[in-house]
Amino acid sequence: MKIAVTTEKDVICGHFGHAKNFTVFTVAGGEIISKYELNPEGNHCSSMPEFIKENDIDVVITAGMGQGAVDSLKEKGIKSFSGAEGNPEEAVQKYIDGRLGDAGANCIGHAFEHENEDGKVCKH
Template sequence: MKKFAIPLENGRLCSHFGHCQQFAIIETMDGKITVQNLVTPPPHEPGLLPQWLSEHGVTHVIAGGIGQKAINLFNGQNIQVTVGAQPKQPAELVEDWLTNSLVSGANACDH
């Protein structure tokens, strides 16, 4: 099982990870989406989200832009981070990841 967290703004991938309105938490099994939930993160505080998402069982993060310090903190929680994803619906991003067709690129965050 893989469990993805995708930061959202107005229902689509948020370009700034730490300031999203919600997270889509999407569970997969055998290459298929099995569960989708929306959760509201706690107020933004540097370094908080990696631990919080780890407590939710997240194994993967798909982001547009995310700071290097946050990436390092996620790696410390054994959470794989993919950056530079395009602003799509969360289920579409996970489907793309599962089929190795997720387009990722430069990290949109420079701090």
């Protein structure tokens, strides 16, 4: 299984449709076995779900996501979780353990900004 997390400077951040980077974790047998960085290569809101599908990703974890992205990923058989903050590896482990919450479609625009638990400003 592959889990992609929107990341910026090693923390979960951003609006899914405008992600500048994904950290992709490969999970097998309930453990993280590898990770790598994936650049979305100019994809954005409308093309990002197809980009995720083309990269064989099963789950997306992010801070912010709109309803269109939630629906499009679901149509492609990809699970999505929004509202995540902090360490990407910890979020993936929570998903593996069945403890990761989901805020659903928590972005209605692209001007939302907040400070995450690490004190860094996160825009999405």
